[in-house]
Amino acid sequence: MQREELGDLWVFLAVVEERSFTKAAARLGTSQSSISHTVRRLEQRLNLQLLTRTTRSVAPTEAGLQLIRTLQPAFGQIATQLDNLNQFRERIVGHIRLTATKFVAESILLPAVNRLLSQHPQLQIEISVEQRLLDLAAEGFDAGVRLGEQVAKDMVAVRISPDLRFLVAGSPAYFAEHPRPLTPQQLTEHNCINLRLPTAGGLYTWEFKKAGRELNVRVAGQLVCNEPDLVTKAALAGAGLCFQPEDALADAIKQGKLLAVLEDWCPLQPGYHLYFPSRQQHSAAFRLLIDALKYPPINTV
Numbered sequence: 001m002q003r004e005e006l007g008d009l010w011v012f013l014a015v016v017e018e019r020s021f022t023k024a025a026a027r028l029g030t031s032q033s034s035i036s037h038t039v040r041r042l043e044q045r046l047n048l049q050l051l052t053r054t055t056r057s058v059a060p061t062e063a064g065l066q067l068i069r070t071l072q073p074a075f076g077q078i079a080t081q082l083d084n085l086n087q088f089r090e091r092i093v094g095h096i097r098l099t100a101t102k103f104v105a106e107s108i109l110l111p112a113v114n115r116l117l118s119q120h121p122q123l124q125i126e127i128s129v130e131q132r133l134l135d136l137a138a139e140g141f142d143a144g145v146r147l148g149e150q151v152a153k154d155m156v157a158v159r160i161s162p163d164l165r166f167l168v169a170g171s172p173a174y175f176a177e178h179p180r181p182l183t184p185q186q187l188t189e190h191n192c193i194n195l196r197l198p199t200a201g202g203l204y205t206w207e208f209k210k211a212g213r214e215l216n217v218r219v220a221g222q223l224v225c226n227e228p229d230l231v232t233k234a235a236l237a238g239a240g241l242c243f244q245p246e247d248a249l250a251d252a253i254k255q256g257k258l259l260a261v262l263e264d265w266c267p268l269q270p271g272y273h274l275y276f277p278s279r280q281q282h283s284a285a286f287r288l289l290i291d292a293l294k295y296p297p298i299n300t301v
Contacts, residue, residue, distance in 0.1 A: 008042040011035060012050060013071050016060055017140040072137055080283050093122040094285030099136070100145035102129045102229055103248050104272055108160060109145065112292040123285055131226065132198035137277060142286060148270025156278050160293040161271035167246050168206070168266070169258040173238040180261045181241075184208045184217045191240035192219035196226040206243045208265040215265070219243075271295070 014024040015035060025032045043050050050064035060068055100109055105127050113125050128141070136144055151157045168187070170178075181187050187206065195204040203224065208215045221240045225231050228244060235242035236257055242249075246266075252258040274293055282290070 005042075005045070008038050008045075009067075009071055010075065011038045012042055012064075013068065013075060015039060015051065015058060016064070016068055019058055021058065092120040092285050092288055094283050095124040095126070096143075096286055096289055097126045097128065097141045098143055098145070099128045099130045099134050099139070099141050101131055102227070103245070104145045105129050107247065108272060108293070112289075116288065116292055120285075120288075123288075125289070130198075131228070136275075143274050143276040143289075145272055145274055148273045151273055151275045154278060155275040157273040157275045158290055158293070159271060159295050160274050161295050163268040164271045165246050165266045165268050166207070166243055167249055167253075167260045168241055168243050168262045169235060169249050169253065169260045170241045171236055171238045171258055172256065174235075174240065175259055180259075182262075184215050184262060184265055187217050187219050187241070190219070190221070192221040193231050193234050193240045193242050194219060194221060194224040195228060195231055195243075196224055198226060204243075208262070209267045210265045 011024070011028065014028055015021055018024040018027060021032050021035045021039075025035045028035070039051060046063075048063045049061050050067060052059045052061055098109060109127055113127065117123060117125065133146065133150065134141060134144060136142070145160065148157060148159070168181070174191075178190060181190060184206070192206075196202070197204055203218070206217045206219055208217065219241075223234055223239050225234065228248070231242045232244055232248060232252070234240065235244075236252060241261075242258075249258055249260070253260055274290065
């Protein structure tokens, strides 16, 4: 393979990962016209159409998808081996892309990431706030964060938080007008704030468990949101009951702004995990991130 052909493949992969000629050009530090010319040259050499282009988007054809499945692992291994050369330097360099929900990004990722960035000036970390579950490889992410039960079986999962539980809570103003529910079934009589799931588009089912008995309740109410933070704010404003992670409600409950109910029906469940493909080879920078996030924390004394 000619050196030029290898470079063309690299450019093609950048366009696919960025889903844009313009963004790929910015990432590679060249012009959009140069990127377009390179991809056309690659298609002409292979005598295949690799990309479907519209005025708004770029998507791989079936032939393009097959090529991507070959290129991503291969270039990933090359990048990893190059990054592993960092062990011969005193400094850690690299670029890591992460995806997580807003709450996790703020409460778990940022504290650890800020420490790493201050210690390693040449390390770059990108955090993308997403509520939906992503295909990490297709979207160009190194890892994501989700609850343990949400991580696919073919992924490696590293615990980064203790077990947690979801709580039902409402404001004092709401409970001044409505009786507190004593069982999960009574939630059907309340104005509950629903969360719309980004992946399937359905509404989140509130899950409970007590003495080995599991109970799922499909609640209803006047308000539906697709962002958990809005659900909490609506509950604080008295719009209804919410069902949120205890950590997200802890300050409001401590201050008396929210009152928790049905706590005996809200058991602990697996906490947040960093997940990534099992076939992924870890760079020195990525291993450093895992160590910084791992729970319980690694004793470095």
